[in-house]
Amino acid sequence: MPAQLTDGVPLIDHHCHGVVAHDLDRAGFEAHLGEGPRGTFESPIGLAVRRWCAPVLDLPAHARPDEYLTRRADLGWREAATRLLRAAGVSQWFIDTGFGSSTADFEEVAEGEIHEIVRLEQVAERTVTELGASTTPEEIESALRDRIRNAVGLKTIAAYRCGLDFPIAPAAPPALPRARWTDPAALGWLVDLGARLGAEFGLPLQFHTGLGDRDLNLRQANPLLLNDFLHHTADTGLTVTLLHCWPYHRHAGYLAHVFDHVRLDTGLAIPLTGNRSHAVLAETLELAPFRSLLYSSDGYALPELHYLGAILWRRALARLIDEWIADDAITPADAETLIRNLAHDNAIRTYPRARRQSRDCAQQGHSLSSDRG
Numbered sequence: 211m212p213a214q215l216t217d218g219v220p221l222i223d224h225h226c227h228g229v230v231a232h233d234l235d236r237a238g239f240e241a242h243l244g245e246g247p248r249g250t251f252e253s254p255i256g257l258a259v260r261r262w263c264a265p266v267l268d269l270p271a272h273a274r275p276d277e278y279l280t281r282r283a284d285l286g287w288r289e290a291a292t293r294l295l296r297a298a299g300v301s302q303w304f305i306d307t308g309f310g311s312s313t314a315d316f317e318e319v320a321e322g323e324i325h326e327i328v329r330l331e332q333v334a335e336r337t338v339t340e341l342g343a344s345t346t347p348e349e350i351e352s353a354l355r356d357r358i359r360n361a362v363g364l365k366t367i368a369a370y371r372c373g374l375d376f377p378i379a380p381a382a383p384p385a386l387p388r389a390r391w392t393d394p395a396a397l398g399w400l401v402d403l404g405a406r407l408g409a410e411f412g413l414p415l416q417f418h419t420g421l422g423d424r425d426l427n428l429r430q431a432n433p434l435l436l437n438d439f440l441h442h443t444a445d446t447g448l449t450v451t452l453l454h455c456w457p458y459h460r461h462a463g464y465l466a467h468v469f470d471h472v473r474l475d476t477g478l479a480i481p482l483t484g485n486r487s488h489a490v491l492a493e494t495l496e497l498a499p500f501r502s503l504l505y506s507s508d509g510y511a512l513p514e515l516h517y518l519g520a521i522l523w524r525r526a527l528a529r530l531i532d533e534w535i536a537d538d539a540i541t542p543a544d545a546e547t548l549i550r551n552l553a554h555d556n557a558i559r560t561y562p563r564a565r566r567q568s569r570d571c572a573q574q575g576h577s578l579s580s581d582r583g
């Protein structure tokens with residue numbers, strides 16, 4: 211029964227990126243099958259592409275890599291992306307537009323509502339580029355206020371820039387205009403600004419935590435480094451969402467356990483760990499309250515990642531819930547509620563603006579505009 215429930219339930223993918231809008235050769239495709247410079251089909255995610263994505267492109271399961279890529283090229287990137295994104299069964303996509311993609315690009319190939327997550331560092335850097343060396347903190351705040359008018363959430367990549375042990379709520383650094391946005395004081399100020407605006411407008415603040423590419427020092431992306439920040443924001447009305455988390459997903463689950471305003475996901479860890487993804491999900495749910503776990507694919511560049519995030523997450527959850535039912539740890543009725551919460555209701559409660567935009571959209575009977583300025 212859980213497999214049927216998880217197969218059919220619509221997902222809200224609360225953190226993902228756009229897809230590459232051109233055909234890829236084998237090296238170009240494999241480069242995205244991992245976080246290092248050269249991914250490979252010889253990996254759990256490579257097996258998962260062959261097992262689960264091949265049938266979506268009309269190939270037998272486990273098709274060889276070259277067969278898969280030939281078929282993908284015959285269909286063209288657009289048709290392949292349309293099929294894979296549709297097969298994910300996602301009703302709402304929250305796109306991080308801070309890294310090359312726009313919501314309009316994604317809207318061309320995806321079904322479902324599309325919402326925007328605004329990246330703090332991108333707005334700050336763009337403002338300094340546009341206004342020059344005399345840019346003031348007030349001008350950055352004003353640019354950010356303008357930019358978030360239609361967004362459903364904020365995101366920071368402080369983990370990449372200076373690590374998550376940035377100073378808490380420092381005064382705006384005097385060197386702000388020229389500060390490269392790797393300076394801990396500048397980042398601490400910017401994150402505090404994001405936290406204040408997030409609390410004011412009901413916009414959750416997403417943190418990159420855990421695994422990433424080689425630009426990241428993984429040790430500085432441990433969400434436990436956010437302990438003081440979480441104390442500082444605990445009663446401000448801000449919701450903090452911890453993205454990816456692996457291999458610190460247990461640490462993140464603990465933080466969600468002790469801080470009511472923390473949410474988390476297992477993002478890219480699900481497609482990357484392939485057939486082991488049920489273990490990651492099981493470990494995350496050891497301590498994370500059921501209301502705190504959100505779904506995301508962290509799909510980037512390859513629509514295969516958006517699809518694998520969804521299919522593997524559904525299968526992992528079904529497997530876990532099957533075990534719990536077999537152990538008489540949960541009733542089938544409670545399991546049904548839990549699945550719905552993890553798939554979409556937790557996200558709906560976490561992102562009030564997405565809820566409101568969905569309602570407006572339904573009332574007006576049209577899809578969301580992609581023109582968000």
Ligand SMILES: [Zn+2]
Pocket residue numbers: 225226227306508510
């Ligand atoms: Zn991401």
